[in-house]
Amino acid sequence: MTADNFHQNKKITYRDLLWDTAFFGLSCLKVILHEPLSISEWAEVENRIKSYDFVTIENQHSEPENARLIGQKTSAFLADTNIQFQKQVKFVNELHPSIRICNPMERDDRLLDIGDFRYSRFFEDKQLASRGGKEVYKQWLLNAFNKEDKYFAVSEHNNLPCGYVLFSFTENVCIIELIAVSEQFSGQGIGAALFNAVEFEACRKGAGIIQVGTQVRNLRAINFYHKMGCKHVGSHQIYHLHQVKRKGMEDKA
Numbered sequence: 001m002t003a004d005n006f007h008q009n010k011k012i013t014y015r016d017l018l019w020d021t022a023f024f025g026l027s028c029l030k031v032i033l034h035e036p037l038s039i040s041e042w043a044e045v046e047n048r049i050k051s052y053d054f055v056t057i058e059n060q061h062s063e064p065e066n067a068r069l070i071g072q073k074t075s076a077f078l079a080d081t082n083i084q085f086q087k088q089v090k091f092v093n094e095l096h097p098s099i100r101i102c103n104p105m106e107r108d109d110r111l112l113d114i115g116d117f118r119y120s121r122f123f124e125d126k127q128l129a130s131r132g133g134k135e136v137y138k139q140w141l142l143n144a145f146n147k148e149d150k151y152f153a154v155s156e157h158n159n160l161p162c163g164y165v166l167f168s169f170t171e172n173v174c175i176i177e178l179i180a181v182s183e184q185f186s187g188q189g190i191g192a193a194l195f196n197a198v199e200f201e202a203c204r205k206g207a208g209i210i211q212v213g214t215q216v217r218n219l220r221a222i223n224f225y226h227k228m229g230c231k232h233v234g235s236h237q238i239y240h241l242h243q244v245k246r247k248g249m250e251d252k253a
Contacts, residue, residue, distance in 0.1 A: 011035045014048060017056070023139065024131045026053035026244065033058065036065040042073060053244045054128075058082075059237040067237060076241035079121040081216035084234035085225045086209050089174070092200040096193040098155050101201055105152040107145040110161050112138045115180025119215040125240050140178065141166065153197035155181075155190045163190040167198050174202035176212035195228045 007014045017028040029052040031045060049055045057076055059066045070076050095101070115137065117123065122133035144150040144166055155163040163181035167174055176198060181190045202210055212230065214221040226232075 011037060011041060012045065019143075020054075023136070024054065024128065024133075026131070028052065028054045028056070030056045030058065032060060033063065033066045034060050036063050037069060039069075042069045046073065049241070050243070053242070055241040055243065057239040057241060059239065060234070062235050062237045070239055074239075074241055076239040078237060079125055079240040080119075080238040082213050082234075082236045082238055083216055083222060083232060084211070084213045084236065085230035086211050086233045087199075087228065087230040089199055089202045089208055089210060090229075092196055092203055095197055095200055096155075098157065098190075099153055099193055099197045100156070101151065101153050101197060103151045104146050104148050105144070105150065105154075107142070108154075108161065111141055111154070111164050114161065114164060114182050115178070116183065117180075119218045121215070121238060121240065127242055128240075137178065144177075151201060153194050153201070155185075155194055157185065163194055165194040165198055167201075169202075169205060169207055172206075172208045174198060174205075174207040174210045176210065179212075191224055192228065 011034050013030075013032040013034065015030040015032070017030050020026075020028040029049060031049060033045075037045070055076070057070060057074075059070065062081065117137050120133075120136070122128050122136045125133065144152075149168055151167050151169075153165045153167070154161050161182075162185040163179075165179040166177045168177060169175070176195075179191065179194060181194070199210060210230070212225060214225070216222075216235070
């Protein structure tokens, strides 16, 4: 997914979410709170967000003061806590024989049905789910095919894909965007081989850090990233604020 048209100061970042706006048919904004806000600073946020249908508020490091303001001043609800991991890239000298790395990756619709993203906030928010939230990850993949800045590592069994990881690079950081393994191949080390493939490519390109995030309820993923040598570096509360109904009521008034 892409975010564009952003404004940032020391404490707050605003991003118009163009991809989300087109996908959900709602005007979407993301607000990132980097530090605790004062009442006057929160008033600025309220003024900025009021014209949007849907707002995602990221309370970095789960700051209690910001959580209190969000709870008192809005009807937003806590949709997720995003757990961020990082790993210092280590030398990897070879790929597992079942893995291939593609950049760019030609469209392969067989990947679309691999993976279980049940803990996603796009699934669990009923209003987003009703607007196609369960298709977000398929569309994410479709948008990544044939893109020069997107990398895929794909694991195959009998010439059929059984797992993949989508990743990209920003300066010195390799970002894992999506990772999925077919349920029938779970527990066979495919996830570890895919992660090692990312580290192999990150090492080859001179990246120093691998970064990945997951949901606080996804214990399997959290344990997996610890197993891969990642360190927990952040826990960011993600709030959803739907304003479509409220705006409609104001229009009638």
